[in-house]
Structures are given as structure tokens and as C-alpha cells.
Amino acid sequence: MRMSRYFLPVLKENPSEAQIVSHRLMLRAGLIKQSAAGIYSWLPMGFKILRKLENIVHEEQARAGHLAMLMPTIQSADLWHESGRYDAFGDEMLRLKDRGGREMLFTPTAEELITDIFRSHVSSYKDLPLTLYQIQWKFRDEVRPRFGVMRGREFLMKDGYNFDLTKEDALHSYNRHLVTYLRTYERMGLQAIPMRADSGAMGGDNTHEFLVLAETGESEVFYDSAVTDLSFGDREIDYGSVADCAAVMEEFTTKYARTDETHDETLFNAVPEERRRRARGIEVGQIFYFGTKYSEAMGATVQGPDGKSTAVHMGSHGIGVSRLLGAIIEASHDEKGIIWPEGVTPFHAGIVNLKQGDAEADAACDALYSALELLGLDPLYDDRKERAGGKFASMDLIGLPWRITVGPRGLKNGVVELTCRRTGDSEELPPEAAVQKLAQIYAGIA
Ligand code: ATP
Ligand code: MG
Numbered sequence: 046m047r048m049s050r051y052f053l054p055v056l057k058e059n060p061s062e063a064q065i066v067s068h069r070l071m072l073r074a075g076l077i078k079q080s081a082a083g084i085y086s087w088l089p090m091g092f093k094i095l096r097k098l099e100n101i102v103h104e105e106q107a108r109a110g111h112l113a114m115l116m117p118t119i120q121s122a123d124l125w126h127e128s129g130r131y132d133a134f135g136d137e138m139l140r141l142k143d144r145g146g147r148e149m150l151f152t153p154t155a156e157e158l159i160t161d162i163f164r165s166h167v168s169s170y171k172d173l174p175l176t177l178y179q180i181q182w183k184f185r186d187e188v189r190p191r192f193g194v195m196r197g198r199e200f201l202m203k204d205g206y207n208f209d210l211t212k213e214d215a216l217h218s219y220n221r222h223l224v225t226y227l228r229t230y231e232r233m234g235l236q237a238i239p240m241r242a243d244s245g246a247m248g249g250d251n252t253h254e255f256l257v258l259a260e261t262g263e264s265e266v267f268y269d270s271a272v273t274d275l276s277f278g279d280r281e282i283d284y285g286s287v288a289d290c291a292a293v294m295e296e297f298t299t300k301y302a303r304t305d306e307t308h309d310e311t312l313f314n315a316v317p318e319e320r321r322r323r324a325r326g327i328e329v330g331q332i333f334y335f336g337t338k339y340s341e342a343m344g345a346t347v348q349g350p351d352g353k354s355t356a357v358h359m360g361s362h363g364i365g366v367s368r369l370l371g372a373i374i375e376a377s378h379d380e381k382g383i384i385w386p387e388g389v390t391p392f393h394a395g396i397v398n399l400k401q402g403d404a405e406a407d408a409a410c411d412a413l414y415s416a417l418e419l420l421g422l423d424p425l426y427d428d429r430k431e432r433a434g435g436k437f438a439s440m441d442l443i444g445l446p447w448r449i450t451v452g453p454r455g456l457k458n459g460v461v462e463l464t465c466r467r468t469g470d471s472e473e474l475p476p477e478a479a480v481q482k483l484a485q486i487y488a489g490i491a
Contacts, residue, residue, distance in 0.1 A: 083190025178205030234386020383444030
């Protein structure tokens with residue numbers, strides 16, 4: 046993409062309404078624009094990152110055999126009356142009436158609808174296990190929408206639902222989801238720690254939230270610092286193996302890590318003092334096992350191997366896809382702007398032309414641009430007639446992990462400059478070598 050043809054409305058001033066750094070930087074970098082309290086338009090670069098996050102979620106779900114689908118945002122209230130949650134949900138639910146006066150609502154989550162789909166089409170244990178999920182916009186009329194996309198009213202959520210014959214099978218699904226979530230967040234360059242949480246309105250007693258540590262997080266958390274040494278890495282997992290998934294669950298959830306809702310001072314005090322941490326975190330996902338709560342209330346049963354009708358065991362799982370943009374920025378920025386992890390960056394590298402209009406510099410930039418594209422990389426070329434200082438400031442603000450700087454002086458010596466956004470380190474090297482180096486960095490990521 047050439048900057049001169051892109052729509053990137055970067056702001057020079059700090060927007061006064063933004064209280065936290067991620068909100069400020071998302072507005073300044075031209076990623077989003079607020080349209081009403083807690084409701085945002087996603088401008089081209091913000092939308093591009095959102096799509097990248099969605100792709101990672103889809104790939105990791107597919108790896109585990111979970112099936113993508115899409116349910117409507119506007120639902121009839123009938124199913125919600127049936128489950129008893131129409132009234133229980135309270136003012137967070139946006140209620141609507143259609144022209145016939147029928148009660149409708151904008152989906153805040155989709156347990157009811159998915160359970161209805163299940164009971165309409167699945168009647169035998171032979172069709173289990175089954176995990177269905179979607180990535181769809183949700184609406185919750187939050188009392189205090191704030192922090193930009195972190196606590197919006199309209200937000201993009203991945204929500205998934207598993208259906209299993211027995212509790213044992215459902216617990217395997219639970220563990221398998223934990224594995225997929227660990228991988229998902231790591232690919233986004235995030236450390237999200239699974240913490241024992243409270244199941245609240247969802248019911249059931251097995252639930253973990255995934256928290257990204259950040260001072261601006263809304264949750265208070267308590268943990269054994271040893272959990273921050275854990276990483277999933279690139280290990281191979283057989284998702285069908287009960288033992289494999291249980292081992293990961295054990296490894297990642299045995300050490301103390303809890304939100305304030307489930308915090309237990311006595312257990313916490315058993316952690317060696319130097320490893321006890323009290324901090325704040327951003328909830329980027331949650332997994333639940335809630336047994337037969339919805340299936341019994343809504344008649345989601347199958348015929349078991351013994352011929353008897355039995356209510357299925359269910360769980361649900363959510364990832365805050367739009368909130369993740371804010372969480373990644375909270376975890377990865379400096380005073381100059383955003384620093385995107387390679388796995389989610391909107392463009393792989395920026396090209397800065399120090400002397401736009403100089404025939405040699407222009408030709409070198411064009412050649413770099415084509416060479417990167419040929420290797421499947423996606424560069425952003427700042428081809429505007431602006432001062433170098435302004436171009437560097439924009440690149441730093443939008444946070445591409447790598448920048449290639451091209452100027453007449455370097456070209457005389459046959460070199461360009463490759464700069465790492467995170468460390469600030471630069472090296473001079475021939476253009477072909479810079480392209481090769483980027484190809485290596487992104488091999489296996491892009
Ligand atoms: P919270 O405690 O932050 O209100 P929740 O526990 O009610 O969230 P879930 O029902 O678990 O939310 O939804 C799954 C995920 O969706 C959450 O982990 C979070 O990342 C995201 N999410 C929930 N509410 C919002 C919101 N208002 N804006 C953005 N993302 C949200
Ligand atoms: Mg939650």
C-alpha cells in the first residue's frame with residue numbers, strides 16, 4: 046500500500062476523551078472513530094488488524110476441529126423467555142420491537158440460539174462431540190462504556206459452544222479449548238494467563254478467565270509469578286487426546302492465579318512470598334463448563350448408547366476480539382506509539398523514502414516494494430512529499446515492527462537502513478539483504 050493512496054487519518058494532538066494509552070493511540074493512529082458512546086467505526090488500518098486477529102482465531106479453532114458458523118445479531122425474545130434469561134439479563138440487553146410489535150433483541154451472547162439449533166437437528170449421541178462457534182458483533186448496554194474498544198457497547202466476540210454426551214467428554218472439550226486459547230493469544234504476541242474465575246450469571250462451577258497483565262486492566266488479580274514463565278511455544282498437541290489436553294490444563298492452571306472474585310488468602314499465602322503478586326489485568330477471554338443447565342431448560346437431549354434420552358453437557362467459550370486490539374497495545378507500546386507484534390501487524394514493514402521525487406530514491410523504493418510483495422509480504426510505503434521527521438513520527442506512531450529507510454546518501458554506498466521498531470536498532474545493508482532478512486523474520490508467521 047502506498048501511503049498517498051491510503052486512508053490513514055493520523056491525529057497530531059492527543060484526543061482529550063481518551064484516558065488510557067491504547068484508546069489514545071488507536072484514535073491517534075487512525076484505527077477507529079467513535080460514532081456513539083461505546084460504538085466505533087473501524088477505519089481501514091484498524092479493520093485490517095481486526096481481520097488478522099479473526100484469522101488467527103479461526104485457524105486455531107479449525108486446528109482443534111471446531112466448526113465456524115454465523116448466527117444473527119438480531120434475535121427474537123422467545124428463546125430468551127424460554128431459558129429465563131430475558132428478565133435476568135437486565136438493562137445490559139438492548140431490546141427492540143419490530144413493526145409487528147414483536148419483542149426482539151440485539152444478541153449479547155448466543156447460548157439460547159445455539160441450543161435451539163442443536164435441539165432441532167441433533168438427536169443421537171453418534172453426532173457428538175460437537176463444537177460450533179462464530180465471530181459476531183455483540184451488544185451490551187454497559188453502564189460505563191470506556192477505554193475505547195476495551196469496554197465498548199458494540200464489540201466483536203468469538204463465542205463457541207460445545208456439546209458432549211458426558212461430563213468427562215465435556216471436560217475434555219474444556220481442556221481442549223484452554224489449549225486453543227493459549228495458542229491463539231501467543232500467536233498474537235500476548236501472554237494471557239488462565240485464572241480461576243467466577244461463573245456469575247452463566248452458571249456452572251468450572252471457569253477460567255484469560256488475563257493480560259496491564260496497569261490499566263479492570264480486574265484485580267493475584268498470582269504466583271511462576272505462571273508468567275510458562276509458554277506454550279510451538280509444541281505439537283493431539284487435540285483428540287484426553288491426556289495431552291489434560292496435561293496442558295494441569296501445567297497452566299495448577300499454580301495460583303485467580304481474579305479477585307475467587308481469590309483465597311489462605312491458598313495465596315502458601316505461595317512463597319517472593320513469588321506472590323497482586324496486579325491488574327485485562328480479561329481477553331473466558332471458558333466455561335456449565336453442565337446441563339441450558340440443555341435441561343431447553344430440552345437439548347440426545348438418545349444415548351443405552352437408548353435413553355439424556356441432556357447434553359455443554360460449555361461456552363468467548364474471546365473479546367475487538368478488546369484484544371486495545372489489550373495488545375496496552376502490552377506493547379512506548380512513548381512514540383504502538384509496537385505491533387509481528388503476528389498481528391497491519392503491514393509487515395514500512396518503507397520511508399527520505400527524498401521523494403529523487404529519481405534514484407523513488408526507483409529504489411519501488412524496487413523494494415515489489416520485491417517484498419513478490420515474497421508475499423505486505424509493505425506500507427510512505428511516498429508522501431513530507432519531511433523525514435514527520436514520516437518517522439507517523440511510522441513510529443502506527444507501530445509497524447520493521448522500517449526500511451531509503452535515501453540518496455545510503456544508495457550511493459549501495460545500502461538502505463533496516464530499523465526494528467521495538468529495540469530501535471538499525472543496520473545498513475544492501476536492499477536485497479534487507480528484503481531477505483524480512484522474509485526470514487516472517488517465515489512461519491505471515
Ligand atoms: P467483563 O467482565 O469484562 O464485563 P464478561 O465476563 O461479561 O466481560 P464474557 O461474557 O465472558 O464477558 O465475554 C467474552 C469476552 O468478550 C470477554 O472475555 C471480553 O474479552 C469480551 N468482552 C466482554 N464485554 C466486553 C465489552 N463490553 N467490550 C469489549 N469486549 C468485551
Ligand atoms: Mg467473562
